[in-house]
Amino acid sequence: MKNKYKITLLLAVFTLMSSFAIHKFYVSVTQIDFVPKKQRIEITSRIFIDDFEKVLKKKYDKNFYLSTNKEIAEADSYIQKYLEEKIKLTINNKSHKVIFITKEVEDDVLICYLKVQFSEKITTFEIFNSVLTEMFSEQKNIVHTDINGNKKSVLLTYSERSTLLEF
Structure with missing residues (x-):
């Protein structure tokens, strides 16, 4: 009877561990910096390549x-x-x-560089980020900003895709 209990317990632990291994974490990290000297906003977005390829394939029906x-x-x-x-x-x-602007790869992450030409003083800054949310409802898009010397971070999700920052 004890051996049967041990086997059942081992199977339960194995099943639980397997379910954690199968579960995938969906996240992107985007850094947004206002650089007045260059009169632009610089954006660096880090997205897992495999997830990005799946979304692009579904959206454009191509293998990238x-x-x-x-x-x-x-x-x-x-x-x-x-x-x-x-x-x-x-x-x-x-x-x-x-x-x-361009992209590069770091391990299994695609780093995308973007910009917005802008030279005025920033008083309000609304960010919309729905990267990968159309395919992965559990996608989390972390956005860090450095605007007018103020650093802020926000978490955007499938249900909350935008935020407004005031300076």
């Missing part, structure tokens, strides 16, 4: 093979199109176009 030797030639234009739709900034109550 990001950051491999099989990456499709027009990958950057699709990334720009996607990020312009999913990351939006409204500064001082006016929408501004986010421009994709």
Whole structure:
């Protein structure tokens, strides 16, 4: 009887551990800095490559093979199109176009560099970030900002995709 109990307990522990191993963590981290000397806002967004490829494939019906030797030639234009739709900034109550600059890879993360030309004093700053939320409802988009010397961080989710910061 004791052996049967031990086997059942071991199976329960194994099942529990397996379920934790299968569960995936969906997160992106975006840093937004206002750089008055360059008259622009610089955006660096870190997104897991495999999740990003899944979303791009579903949205555009193409295999992108990001950051491999099989990456499709027009990958950057699709990334720009996607990020312009999913990351939006409204500064001082006016929408501004986010421009994709380039990308690089660090381990299993795609780092995307974007910018917004801007030279005025910032009083209000609204951030919309719905990266990957259309496919992963548990996606969390962490946004760190450094604007006018004020550092703030926000967590955006499927249900809360935007926030307004005042300075």
